[in-house]
Amino acid sequence: MCVTYPAIHLRAIGLIGNQISVFLIVDTGSSNTWVGATTPFEETGTTTPTGDEVFVQYGSGFFFGDEVIDTVDFGGPLVIPQQSIGTAVFSDGFQGVDGIVGIGPTGLTAGTVDNEGTIPTVTDNLFALGIIPDPVVSVFFAPTNDTFDVNGELVFGGIDPGAFTGDLIVFPLTTTFPSSEFFGVDASFVQSGATILDSAGIVDTGTTLVLLADDAFESYLATTGAVIDNNVGLFTVTPDQFATLPTLEVILSGVTFPLTPDAQRLPAQLVPAFGGDPDLVYLIVSNIGSDSGSGFDFVLGQFFLERFYSVFDSRGGGAVAFAPTVFTNAVVNN
Structure with a gap:
């Protein structure tokens, strides 16, 4: 059961x-x-x-x-x-x-x-x-x-078919150490048609943000124009910059899981709780603290998982699975 x-x-x-x-x-x-x-x-x-x-x-x-x-x-x-x-x-x-x-x-x-x-x-x-x-x-x-x-x-022991809207796709765990010690996967990150990262990382419910290797994150910053709010520890864009923010595509085995602009922003209603400026848009993508090549080059945290149903399978060699939900492309954070 x-x-x-x-x-x-x-x-x-x-x-x-x-x-x-x-x-x-x-x-x-x-x-x-x-x-x-x-x-x-x-x-x-x-x-x-x-x-x-x-x-x-x-x-x-x-x-x-x-x-x-x-x-x-x-x-x-x-x-x-x-x-x-x-x-x-x-x-x-x-x-x-x-x-x-x-x-x-x-x-x-x-x-x-x-x-x-x-x-x-x-x-x-x-x-x-x-x-x-x-x-x-x-x-x-x-x-x-x-x-x-x-x-x-x-759901312990299985899945809830009513919680997702499309196909549930299973992916093997990465063999790249140290991500292979976790629920780790191989993935590419594409922004405005350019691949900014192609490496191994982990899927982690215990991390709030989406984290990218520092060199990949520099490419993300160059595209978005985001700057750090040192008081909050998150990167920000102006409303005008957010209006042109591109989707960040996360690609596993050729399957694209899009983080839309809305999925990349901290909900506006939560900005005061973080001590932020209500006139700015705060992003939920940040840097991991080291350049790519470590074998632990990204973390797909809570804000990614809010947009996709996820399964963590410990059978055999392990696997993870993702499926779209009604919230994958929803606009809910403004």
């Missing part, structure tokens, strides 16, 4: 042990599940300490703490009675959430917990317990102008 779970900007609400309600990032770019970033973890009658320490480094933060075995309950049948989870002693970069539900490839947990090889993910355990038929998670969520809008769903 596939199980559908409502999502708030790819955040999940669950219970740890028999009393602790937590608000967690759902992250395909990592695989450890942990709590304690905001609400300190307290052992209950269901907690079994392992005596091992855990440390995970992320692109925008880290956590260090103790690994325990405990019950994880996301509601309905999504109950794992013995999930290995981290309990943070110290963390940085996770304001406003309690931690992460890591649903990336299991191999990403290697070396994160003392005296352990890899740690089964929540997807692994839901499949092993027979709660879901396959180790697959699919994601749908709509563009939103509200920071706490219930705007999507996770």
